Amino acid sequence: MIRIALTGLRGQRTRLALSALAVVLGVAFLSGVQLLGNALTDTAKGLISSTLEGTDAVVRSTSVQTSAFAEVRQTVPAGLVDAVGDVDGVAGASGVVQGFARIIGATGEPVDSGLIPTLVTNWVTDPALTQGAIIEGRAPESRQEVVLDPRTATDESIALGDTTALQGAVGLRSYTVVGIGGLGSTGEDNIGVRVVFLTSEEAMELTGAEGQFAFLTLRAEPDIDQQVLTDRVNATLPIGFEAVTGERYVADTQDQAGGALGLLTQLMAVFGYVGLLVGGIIIANTFSILITQRTRELALMRACGASRAQVLGGIMIEASAVGTLGSLLGLGVGFLGVVSLLALLGNVITLPDVIPTLTPLLVLGSVTVGVVTTVIASLVPGWRATRISPVAAMGEVAEDRGRGSLPRRMIGAALAVGGIGAGLIALAVIDASARLTLIGGDPVSGTAATSVSLRTVVFSVSAAITLVSFLIVGPLVIGPVGRVVGAPLRLRGGPVGQMAAENARRNPSRTTATAAALAIGVAIATALAVFVASLVGSVKGGFEDQLRGQIVVSSGLSGTTAGGLPGDVLGDVEATEGIDTLARVRFIPATVTGADGNPTGGSSVSGIDPGPFFSLVDVPLIGGDPSSLVPGSVAVDADTARANGWTVGDSITVFYPQLGSVDYPISLLFEGPIGTASFLMPMSNLDDVTAVAFRQDALYYISVTPGVEPSVVVDRIDDVLKQVAPAAKAQEVPDWLDDTVATFALALNLVYVMLGFTILLSLFGIVNTLYLSIHERTRELGLLRSVGATRTQVHRLVLAESVIMAGIGTLVGGALGVWFGAGLFTVLSGNIAAATIHLPWLQLIVLAAGGALAGVAAGWWPARRAARQPILDAVGYE
Structure with a gap:
């Protein structure tokens, strides 16, 4: 069976290549996200270690205020520097200022939009505790002097001796540039931020923290252990402050950086998993078609003594091979994509040269995900293959083109009703204030409880159930939906249009699986568009009404x-x-x-x-x-x-x-x-x-x-x-409202870029289905040519079928997306004044038109192949 499976792989390599491509793209996205996150996290951690390399202990406040992505601690009085410096075992003590400002260019305007923060810190004069390096010039010595990072100096053509300005908490101040430098041992490791160094007094005043440091760094005498030094300092500190070892402070800071980047990575990975879901549907559809085409072959194997388990095992071997090859190729594509992305990011923000690392765990995880997805997706078609009777080898066996068994219809209908019903309950019955507590809070420390809105949970589950129900009950609705989508072709496309509409409907299960892949991407894109449009419209409307x-x-x-x-x-x-x-x-x-x-x-x-x-x-x-x-x-x-x-x-x-x-x-x-x-x-x-x-x-x-x-x-x-x-x-x-909501539009565009990957993947599914169906319909297409159909008509026929499949996916996905987006906004809009649903008609029209154009693009190659088949070879094809 292994030899037969491997022989089958070689014989069907072209047909399986498109299935492998689904795995390639899914694994490439997932592994790429992980590689990017690891590369940025490792780089950030390396910078933190380099910046604090000579620090043996840190004094900080015990009062912490949590912001969106970080912990903000209270400051430390500058007077503590001398006090801790007198502790036995302390060789040196310095304070570190951390704040933010905007660099004002020669035109009197900020040098950037503010999306890239400008870190204001002080130049620490103790060489062992200095957190940066000077590349050119010298450190600031007076309150009117500044050191700029090399990226800013280059971008703004600022040289030593030039004048620049900073806007901070106390307003606008001018400085003379006396040095070019930055964080880390080289002065060039300023990851994603601009950096300016001032004297301690000036940095404190500019950031609104006069007489206050963010934290203190301490250097130990030779042969003094970090923990010993920390214990001695803690014994002298007033209530509200603590000393921690340099190693612990580095670890804490690295954890914060890793946590923020990890959250971003997890959000991006969601789209990778959506892509794998789409890929799984494509793979299942591909194997279903291939098994249908190989009915006689598999039946002959059964007639020669192969058991059902052996037939299933052979198909699992094929699936595993496709998954393994696709995963390995996906790893390579993901690696090259991240290298290219880091190079592009380096043109926008400061990034050191980083080469992503393919760790054994990452390789194993990516291959496992790809193989498991492929095997699971092929299980149902494989199980169907085991039901082929040996007698099927004796003649033609008609393909099952029905709308599913009665149990399948009942289960699908029940899921559809249950999903929509649960969504309505979430919107109309469950109280907006009801929450599901995951982790309890701590009133003493102020640690917030981790909880989620019960309405949000119920509606999200209902949305998932509704989407799954379409996959099950889809064959029942493909007919009516196909008639709606194919109506223009039937009316204006002549016999070719009518035949295309019928062909798309004659195999409801296959059309459902093909359209579902596109429907998932369109549904998510539409839901986000509706959600953001409603959010933007409600926020603008609320302010306009109230202000x-x-x-x-x-x-x-x-x-x-x-x-x-x-x-x-x-x-x-x-x-x-x-x-x-x-x-x-x-x-x-x-x-x-x-x-x-x-x-x-x-x-x-x-x-x-x-x-x-x-x-x-x-x-x-x-x-x-x-x-x-x-x-x-x-x-x-x-x-x-x-x-x-x-x-x-x-x-x-x-x-x-x-x-x-x-x-x-x-x-x-x-x-x-x-x-x-x-x-x-x-x-x-x-x-x-x-x-x-x-x-x-x-x-x-x-x-x-x-x-x-x-x-x-x-x-x-x-x-x-x-x-x-x-x-x-x-x-x-x-004008202010337009600028405010533009942030939502930027975020939505970034999401659309990632969703574009999913939609692109679903288009490969259409290509795959059409390619395989053309192989299956070789004789049919040859007969059409023999009775007078031209190559152009055959080309148009296949293109029209592609457009109808894409149209069905777009229509169903759009309808589900509007429901999901409107419902999700309703359950999450409790703290928004004048919350109303807004439909982004322009975006919805663009999505619909894009679906039709995508169908044309996806069907072009299969249509061209179908039109070029020799008539006699096609008519005689077995």
């Missing part, structure tokens, strides 16, 4: 840890002629304890000045007026309050790293969340309880004096900002 102001000033600094509007800007902007009211807004990550006593996690607290804010933001207030929101109290979104059983006068608990848990009385409720904020606090509540990185305003809402054009005031504010904060931007509300 009475005409202008918004934004910081221009990306991310909450990259700072906000400099403190000095407020007075200058408020003094601008034409401004009537200005309301500040600050966003603070915090952990709010729910009614069950567990931290809820993921909460966002907005700091405001109540009077100006509520005069510019139109929301119904319950239980008071703006004056009710006094210092030391909190306002809560009414839906959040109802979900937790809170009312005015109750207290809620907010965890801050500096003070621990703080109780605030609820003094006011407001209907409808403002943007996405469910908790509002006076600004006076926040400065003493938040990390330095969060003590800057993110936005100003502004209304203009009656009779004054907003555009005129925008120009005046921009003139002010150019002098003190060029990275900040004043915009009229519609």
